[in-house]
Amino acid sequence: MESVTSSTAHRGPAVGRGAKMRAAVLAATVAELTETGYAALTVEGVAQRAGVHKTTIYRNWKTPDALVIDALTGHFATDIPIPDTGAVDDDLRVLARSLIATMTTPAGRALLTTVLSDAVRLPALAAMKSALFEDRFRRAAPVVTRAVARGELPAATDPAEFLTTLAAPIYFRLVFTAEPVDEATADRAVAVALAAARAGTLTAL
Amino acid sequence: MESVTSSTAHRGPAVGRGAKMRAAVLAATVAELTETGYAALTVEGVAQRAGVHKTTIYRNWKTPDALVIDALTGHFATDIPIPDTGAVDDDLRVLARSLIATMTTPAGRALLTTVLSDAVRLPALAAMKSALFEDRFRRAAPVVTRAVARGELPAATDPAEFLTTLAAPIYFRLVFTAEPVDEATADRAVAVALAAARAGTLTAL
């Protein structure tokens, strides 16, 4: 201490190091989440897997929960691209298939599992869950409105209703049943949603 | 060992007591499950709520998990009645509404939440999850087959497929979105499933 001396403004903060370890820890967290689940998640375990010492984690994240939030928020950022092929059928097929593609990866499963686990008690995670679906639906809504504009679907078709009908069977199988979820599942979901919409059952309340 | 003595066969085992406490503990477990979730479930908490000492619980259930399984298995037993009104529309409406009725009760939510929580790591609970849906679908299948027989639905309609389509949006809203789930939700799910089936999109693979 004493004098910081007049010259040296502020020396090298050495901030480049934390980035790598941060990435490693976040990745390790997701991995642990997939393997052991949120309940059994231990900072020790994450540290070990990341090749880091638990002290480091405790110093960089005030609480283990913050770590989880942080880890999941990353994947959250990876958004599904919204197609615009000119035909509803194709748009929806692409949409459903990419949804399934992202959700059947280990990382996707980790997000889904954790979001459904007891971690929902964390307000931040609960908010994330709502935001995730609201956001995806809002982003995908144009697919429906464009189809309506083109006359491919009834004018009264509600985008949110439609997308819920499309997504529900996919998530249902992912979460509840042990059935495999693949392209066939996607295509069937599309067919069902389209049939329902064309029958006029997917209007706003 | 020794002699059990001639007279006194086997004295009063005093077995009538455990029943009441068992019920109290099981109820307390469900309550704790709804309020605090599986991860935060503590034997101490359950004991306190049940007006019992934790030792008693540890003595009656080898592990806390066994307690959870036991508690949930109770609700599991409460099955949904399968209607047979003579018209698919009515059958399905009744079915969907009673499903929603049971799942929106505190107890129903407890079952659902726990079955989706980290508790799924328990093989017994995972098995229960599969069994639950398989069983319900099997029991409800006649509603579909009868409708087919009556000519109300296409002959190729697959019961499991149909029931998945019916249940999925309900569970989706229950689990993922914050929307209220009521009769309107039930009726809409019925309309969607019927429309999809009549369009021939719910056939076996």
Added chain:
DNA sequence: CGATAACGCAACCAGGAGTTGCAATGGAGT
């Protein structure tokens, strides 16, 4: 009414989460 089994209680053990102080390391600027 008395014996026996189940419950209540209190003290105890174990393990893991989270903390702290100090030594080692590596990156940034000169």
Added chain:
DNA sequence: ACTCCATTGCAACTCCTGGTTGCGTTATCG
């Protein structure tokens, strides 16, 4: 290349809570 200082590693330590054990107490059944 060299030096400085933030950041990480490391080890020991505390504390809390899940789970256990032995014994006194109570209630149920014959």
